[in-house]
Amino acid sequence: MAGPYLLMGFPQVTAEDLVLTETPTGNIWMERRLEVAHYRALFDDARTAALPPTESLALIRRTAKEYGQ
Secondary structure (H helix, E strand, C coil): CCCCEEEECCCCCCCCCEEEEEECCEEEEECCHHHHHHHHHHHHHHHHHCCCHHHHHHHHHHHHHHCCC
């Protein structure tokens, strides 16, 4: 990923999902299904690799303690 993005889904059946991504030169809206699917896959990969909230908090605390914060 080059930068942050926002994946938007809508409850209306007729509304297409969108992606808003930030670039160094501005924001880009993406509506094509393949592009949206790519960003959804990126999000799913990150969510799958992420620690559960309690483990994330424990890791942050251990790291802060290690660096004396």
